[in-house]
Amino acid sequence: MATIYDVARIAGVSPKTVSRVLNGDAPVGKATREAVESAISQLDYVPSNAARMMRSQRSGLIGLITGAISMSPEPTQPAGLPELFIVQGIQKSLANSGMTMMIADTGGVVEKAAPLIDTFLRHRVEGLIYVAEYHQKVALPVISDGTPMILANCFDDRGTPAILPDDWRGQHDLVARLITAGHRRIGYLTLRPEIAAGPLRLDGYRAALLAGGITYDAALVANCDLEGRDGETQLLWEAIDRMLRLSSPPTVFCCGNDKMALRVYGILRSMGRKVPTEVSVAGYDNYRVIAETLYPPLTTVDLPYTAMGVRAAQRLMAMISGEIREEKGPTLVAGPVYWRDSVTELRPANVSLLKSVREE
């Protein structure tokens, strides 16, 4: 592979002049520049980042660690996709700053994070991002040197800067929108409470009810999410069946996520209940494959993964450039409600009141 010396020799100039042509850091005569450029293309010269990096002490690299490119031993989860969107956002932001991204994968095994971080440090990455597949708490090894790090879709108890979805607000906005549409009996089939998003969304649901002047009714809430997924459909069936037999049954079911909503569609159809004319359904995640493909299309809340990625990259770049003495703790990113046909408007909604709701 050709070096800068080869180019210099062919062009009849000093290596430093070639360097100047490449980097444009000092004026170069027109004739000289052309000679150099001709030599470069003649030799197919590509400068070595390693050599440049040694001298300049800047790698232009960002390390990205994710847990879900390769997933846990049992890859039943549809995960991965969220992370992909986050990565997409990060990539988009980073591309503009001339940074190159290195991606490594823990294969879902947290212990693998340490050697991966080490690999990145060997490459002298200027920043690290850890992306989790769903909103959760993590415990990563401490980075001893000063390399900045940011967490996306997860947080720790050391106050490492983190970017998180605003689950509370999302569920709140959705339920507020349902209330605006005239729904007052709102069933909620929740995620299990161990998942970080579970309690947050439940709180958002309750807050929206409160703000809408509706009393919280525990009979309308059921956890239908199991660790192992086998019993889920049955659990859902029972919960829905029970709620629909109430003297004042729900007119809409909020589901913990879109995948659960997909199941609920099937169950309601099996029960002979038409969606949305007899009962409405809403999801969470805006998992497009499901939400847009279902018939009728699913009303849901967007998990703003791409935006989170963008924010993560921006915050990291700010830390790297040292502009800001970053305050610790999380940045919350809220996503809009996607209003589709799976929910009936019981009365005409005054949509203009709801700023964060997005109609399709």
Added chain:
Amino acid sequence: MATIYDVARIAGVSPKTVSRVLNGDAPVGKATREAVESAISQLDYVPSNAARMMRSQRSGLIGLITGAISMSPEPTQPAGLPELFIVQGIQKSLANSGMTMMIADTGGVVEKAAPLIDTFLRHRVEGLIYVAEYHQKVALPVISDGTPMILANCFDDRGTPAILPDDWRGQHDLVARLITAGHRRIGYLTLRPEIAAGPLRLDGYRAALLAGGITYDAALVANCDLEGRDGETQLLWEAIDRMLRLSSPPTVFCCGNDKMALRVYGILRSMGRKVPTEVSVAGYDNYRVIAETLYPPLTTVDLPYTAMGVRAAQRLMAMISGEIREEKGPTLVAGPVYWRDSVTELRPANVSLLKSVREE
């Protein structure tokens, strides 16, 4: 950041000895080794890959280019997931060989591939992999230096080594299995022919019919896949309606992919036809979010993305180590049929005859 000289000074040895401890390329005395290791951990020393690379001329890097981490302007496609699995397979293989992966993204714009390849060459990657989001033909810029390159899920007309799904065999095996199950009128709702997989799968379908002694009937085949997706549901509805009115209607619908099958479920239910008791449905892709979550779970053909990734990495590593003067052209990877409850067994199947069929 500490250097090898700092470590050497603290440990009271020469830098070269520290290097030997790190790389184990020559015997080092026990006491010396311990002094060095102590100094290393005392200083939190992490060796610089850049410096190492300069001397040894080996980067330990593999460049991966993908078109779908950030997708086309209109991100309605659920794409990305397939690529993720391919990347997972690549990562898995590569991790064992001590290679680190750099990932870059074209954002769906093919023209961006050239500068990304250039970035990788600057980093002196030892190999390149281009991953496409679906089976297609591509035209990438030629790599002028000798860096080996491999295509995954795509091919070009220069005979660049490629890893492709065996669409012909997959569809063939599925249809053969349907025939074994007693189906003789097999409807096929195809992908549009411009997609590489379309004609291959159609050929597989016809070959399986032929082998099963069933005459191909054009009335049972319809293209239901449009470039813009708007008319698709209607197209499907019409095709299904037409076929079901035939004097000898299909007992099973093969769908171009699982997403189409999801739509077909909805349509058949709307028509009041029960799946699978009245009519069976089969998909293609084994897109788990859909195939496993649908009720009843969907019989489909696995697109062996992970395996393709593994093969891609293996073939690349073989090219890098120069073991093999690689022959050009594609490697086909076949995936198994996943037999689930969306297809009725019209007569008891002798499954043992079908080696590549996987029961759940």
Added chain:
DNA sequence: CGGTGTCATGTCATCGGTGTCATAAGAGAA
């Protein structure tokens, strides 16, 4: 016409490791 500034270019050292070769110390053989 000398002084001063700008432009264009070259010289040289250096970043942090490792390959090559040299060398000292002890072990075993003659």
Added chain:
DNA sequence: TTCTCTTATGACACCGATGACATGACACCG
């Protein structure tokens, strides 16, 4: 005892860029 032969370690150059500094050629100024 002396001569190999390992074993353990050091000295030194070098990989390919770039930063700091120097220099020569003009241009412009008073």
